[in-house]
Amino acid sequence: MAAESVGQGLQQVALSTAFDVHFPALEVVLPLVAAPLCFLFRSRAFARILSAAVAWLTFGVALVLLQKVLAEGTVRYPLGGWAAPYGIEYRVTVAGAWVILVVSLVAALTLLFDSRGSASRLAPERRYLYYSAFLLCLAGLLGMAITGDLFNIFVFLEISSLSSYALIALGRDRRALMASYSYLIMGTIGGGFFMIGVGLLYQMTGTLNVEDMAQRLPAVLDTRTVLVGFAFLLVGLSIKLAVFPLHQWLPNAYTFAPPRVSAFLAGTATKVSYYVMAEVVFVLFGAHFVFTEIGLGAVLMPLSVAAMFVGSLAAIYQADLRRLLAYSSIGQLGYMTLGLSLANVEGLTSGLVHVFNHGVTKSGLFLVVACVGYRTGRTTVRSMAGLGTRMPATSLAFVIGGMSLIGVPGTAGFVSKWELIRGALAAERLWLAAVVLVSSLLAVVYVWRVVEMIYFGRPEGLESLGRDGEPVREAPFSMLLPTLILVAATVVFGLWSDPTLSVARSAAVELLGGAGG
Structure with missing residues (x-):
């Protein structure tokens, strides 16, 4: 009996291990298959x-893949059994597993957000189209990583881009169509360049495999x-990443897209492009060639500093909360x-940890704005007047998220900025360390504008009434839950950053x- 039970246990382990082998493919296949099912x-x-x-399944798979990569090293999955470089290979590195974890987590939590706050131009009976596009976008982003x-990478880039154009165009504001068109033009140029x-x-x-190409490039560099x-x-990736001054598509896209779409894209799309850029720079070409021989740092460094200041300064003067957060993202991408x-x-390390920290922070803040918009019918800074007493949980969520953008100790944003300062000192x-500190003061200004309105502003006239003509009250639990989880993560991983x-x-x-190299 003991031998039989041991044999059954070994068989289960073997089956589990055999199934685990397919996890890299499963991460892409799940949303890719589910998307047409929603339509059908x-x-x-x-x-x-x-x-x-x-979305939650992909998050679970991402957790398993990250644990496996950390324990065993890079996970490889040759499609069709054809080994690289002759066949297409899925390759999960630590950085790649980290990115897919962030993407799947943000996707799962934004989908948990109540669809009543979606503010989509689609009729309720046609909302399945939204979910089809969302899943396609998710599949594309996961595939890129x-x-x-x-x-x-180009194929998945186009899948995620085309579906995101459609998602942005679903915003109720007529300007969403123009924002989507602008993004389409810039995105097409970026994809074409890539x-x-x-x-x-x-x-x-003579090869398309990243690692194989990296071995052959030194002979023709x-x-x-x-x-x-x-x-x-x-340049193609810089457009997708919204690197200053190629960021023009981002403010309108994040401002006029449906709230859940803004929350999803703000936490994922640019983060995946950042990962691909890091792969191209460090894995494909090597740091020595890119930074010593070409001198990319002499170009990218001042552009990053400019993004930090231009994004934060522009955010200070915005009247709409969504546009304020969009310009804030440009500054955060600069870090x-x-x-x-x-x-x-x-x-x-600071850039990669900020992939997570900014992803959860900014997604949470966009969901805060969605809660405010659902209850008040407005998303302006002025609409936050007096919400500290009428929507206390939502207001507190904004304060915590804003503190993370500033980089207040005890929040995730501080961890990223502290590591960045360490990097500047090591170099x-x-x-540069001084520049990071000064740019953080600009974040204090645009965050304080909203916080001041929340706790010290007084609603005037009809501003005290919500979209239904009733007094403004706290957002529904189905909207608050994912919002508070994302915002709470900024505190949890600010205090427990290991x-x-x-x-x-x-x-x-x-x-x-x-x-x-």
Whole structure:
């Protein structure tokens, strides 16, 4: 009997291990298959339940993959059994697993947010189209972080981009269509540039696998074709990442998209592009070539500093909360690219930990705005007047999220900025550390504008009434729950930063020791 039970246990372990092998593919297949199912069944309820289930499943798979990568190293999955570089390979690194964890977590929590706050132009009976597009976008973003093939990155980039254009266009405001069109134009240029770069590099190396190409590139690095290919890749990704001054598409896209879409994209889309840029820079070409021979840091560093100040200054003068948060994102992305431009462990760690910290913070803040919009019918700074007593939980959530944007100790934002300052000091750039501190003071200004209105502003006339003509009250629990979870994460991982910092540092070390140098 004992031998039989042991045998059954070993069989279960073997089956579990055999199934685990397919997790990289499962992470992409789940949302990719669920998206057309939502369309085929044409049921809003079915689509919502299926989407939420898929999002939480991808989060669970992402957790398993991250644990596996940290314990065993890079996980490889050759599609169709064809080993790289002859076949397409899914390659999950520490950095890739970290990014898919953030993407799936934000997706799961934004889908948990009550659909009554979606503010979509779709009729309720056609909302299944929204979930189809959402799942396609999720599949594209996850695929970009998992695939080890440059052309596949482009394919997944286009899947996520096309679906995000549709999602943004669903906003009730007529300007959502123009915002989507503007993003489409910029996104098409970015995707086109990326594809041209891939084509030029393929011409010189004869392979599309990232690691295999990294091994072949040193022999042709001094050719103009490779240099031009690198430039096209970098500019294309910079557009997708909204690197200053290629950020023009972002403010309108985040402002006029449906609230849940803004929350999802703000926490995921640019973060995945940041990861791909880090892969191209450190794994494909290598830090020595990019920063020593080409001198990318001399360009990216001042652009990052400019983004930090321009984004924060623009946020100060915004009357709409969504636009304020959008411009804030431009400044926060500047911190991430600044960390990358330092090309040291501390700097890159700050950028990668900010992928999580800013992702949960900004998604939570956009959901706060969605709660305010649902109850008041407005999303202006003025609409926050007196909400400290009428919507206390929502108001507190904004305060905590705002503190994280500033970088107040005890919040996740502080962890990112402290690591960035350490990176600047390690690179012997004391002035950069000072710049980070000064730019944080600008965040104090735009956050305080809203906080002052919440607790010291007085609603005038009809401002005290909500969209239904009744006195404004706290948001429904189904909206508050995901909002508070995201905001609470900024405190939990601000006070207990070891898990996020250790993973981000492992990812940074892995990237800096990439195949390209």
